[in-house]
Amino acid sequence: MSTAVSSGAGKSGPDFGQVDPLAARRVLTFCVLAALGGLMCGMDIGVISGVLKPFGIQFNVSNFGKEWVVAAMLAGAFVGALTGGFFCQKIGRKSTLTLAAGAFGLGALFCAMSWSLGSMVCGRFVVGLGLGLASFTAPLYLSEIAPADKRGTMGTLWQLMITLGIFLTFFTNGWISGVATSEHSWRFMLLVEAVPALVFCVLFFFLPRSPRWLLMKGRWEEALAGLTLLRDTPQQAEKELQAIRTQLQAKQEGFSLFRDNPNFRRSVMLGMLLMIIQQFAGINIIMYYAPKVLEEAHFSPAGQMWGTALIGFVNFVMTFVAVLYSDRLGRKPLLYMGFGGMAISMGLLAFLLSLPTESHFDQMAILVLIIIFVGAFAMSVGPLPWVICSEIQPAKGRNFGMTVSTATNMCCNFLIGLTFLSILEALGPSNTFWLFTGFNVAAIILVYFFVPETKDVPMEKLDERLMRGVRLRDLGRAD
Numbered sequence: 001m002s003t004a005v006s007s008g009a010g011k012s013g014p015d016f017g018q019v020d021p022l023a024a025r026r027v028l029t030f031c032v033l034a035a036l037g038g039l040m041c042g043m044d045i046g047v048i049s050g051v052l053k054p055f056g057i058q059f060n061v062s063n064f065g066k067e068w069v070v071a072a073m074l075a076g077a078f079v080g081a082l083t084g085g086f087f088c089q090k091i092g093r094k095s096t097l098t099l100a101a102g103a104f105g106l107g108a109l110f111c112a113m114s115w116s117l118g119s120m121v122c123g124r125f126v127v128g129l130g131l132g133l134a135s136f137t138a139p140l141y142l143s144e145i146a147p148a149d150k151r152g153t154m155g156t157l158w159q160l161m162i163t164l165g166i167f168l169t170f171f172t173n174g175w176i177s178g179v180a181t182s183e184h185s186w187r188f189m190l191l192v193e194a195v196p197a198l199v200f201c202v203l204f205f206f207l208p209r210s211p212r213w214l215l216m217k218g219r220w221e222e223a224l225a226g227l228t229l230l231r232d233t234p235q236q237a238e239k240e241l242q243a244i245r246t247q248l249q250a251k252q253e254g255f256s257l258f259r260d261n262p263n264f265r266r267s268v269m270l271g272m273l274l275m276i277i278q279q280f281a282g283i284n285i286i287m288y289y290a291p292k293v294l295e296e297a298h299f300s301p302a303g304q305m306w307g308t309a310l311i312g313f314v315n316f317v318m319t320f321v322a323v324l325y326s327d328r329l330g331r332k333p334l335l336y337m338g339f340g341g342m343a344i345s346m347g348l349l350a351f352l353l354s355l356p357t358e359s360h361f362d363q364m365a366i367l368v369l370i371i372i373f374v375g376a377f378a379m380s381v382g383p384l385p386w387v388i389c390s391e392i393q394p395a396k397g398r399n400f401g402m403t404v405s406t407a408t409n410m411c412c413n414f415l416i417g418l419t420f421l422s423i424l425e426a427l428g429p430s431n432t433f434w435l436f437t438g439f440n441v442a443a444i445i446l447v448y449f450f451v452p453e454t455k456d457v458p459m460e461k462l463d464e465r466l467m468r469g470v471r472l473r474d475l476g477r478a479d
Contacts (some may be wrong), residue, residue, distance in 0.1 A: 043166070093141040098201055464477065
């Protein structure tokens, strides 16, 4: 059987028995292409910071209405995340990413043509569907095509693209606000988001199918041919595919496995915990409401927009730290550094906001602290929970586990987006940021007690250790 399969697969791949020097380049190319879904997510997250004020002025929208403009996208993302597992199973990872790109593009065009608060909320919901689908699918796809020793690096490409998208929209928002009339500037900001999304809808057709998904559909020869193009040698590809097939012999059980197996419940709960601490670290109060935060520090309107662009640039640059070091230093050391840096900078920010901030020095100090906070998030807490979540879910429950993790992320994101302006108004800037400082301190403790180090550990090994009851924090340790 092996000889026959090898012969059939070899027609579309390199000669068997030879090392393929281009395999690593192919993996990188396909991972970057898939991670462009993150660019769309980032553009959608970033664009709203510039849209809210001019849109609110034109349609006389209250703070509560603005919160719903933000939250509508997150409600759509929640639905997209819940349905992501179904689409990934039925039509595959590649087709689901293409579907997400279509939702991004059409939703953004609808938002740009909005004529009322209600129409904007509807458009944002459609965009959110794309965000939820992409957030579920891209990390899963990246974890399935990347080799074990590059999984962390390739997984962080997702967050890198998110930060690039945020920076691009922060920058274009600042530029558009300076050259377009305030009445229509927000429409041009949204059009900037729509065009690349429709381009990506075409580009995603060039992605290869996930070998794991092809195996799930019984297409062994296609899976072997595809994986051979992504690994150094055909023997390595066939060995990995055999391990995957052994895993997949236990079919996806989803909720029934969650209900009956306490070990699977542990991995699902850990995935939920990682997403909760990521969101309650407070990053999206900066991403959605950065101009509002800078306004509280008495920045001018132009200073608010260009300060926001600078924040986006630092967010993008610092994500390279995670790309370069998540497979060198490991996941947990970076998480400790990230949450620690965020707790310190957020605490100092809360202290400064309790004082009069009338001098230029005070304003610059607040901007620097925000930049440190965002940089600490970007190098660790942004990408790594997604990487770890994709690694710790066992094969027969992976779709369910990733669905729950992604939905939890979107639910927490929705809660923060819907309530931040109200919390800021009720507690004041200083007390609000003290609250988020406490969340970051708590996250450090939770990482220590529950999060495993998964660097260089094959997913099949993590699966086996989890299901025989090894303590969560010890899943990555040698027996």
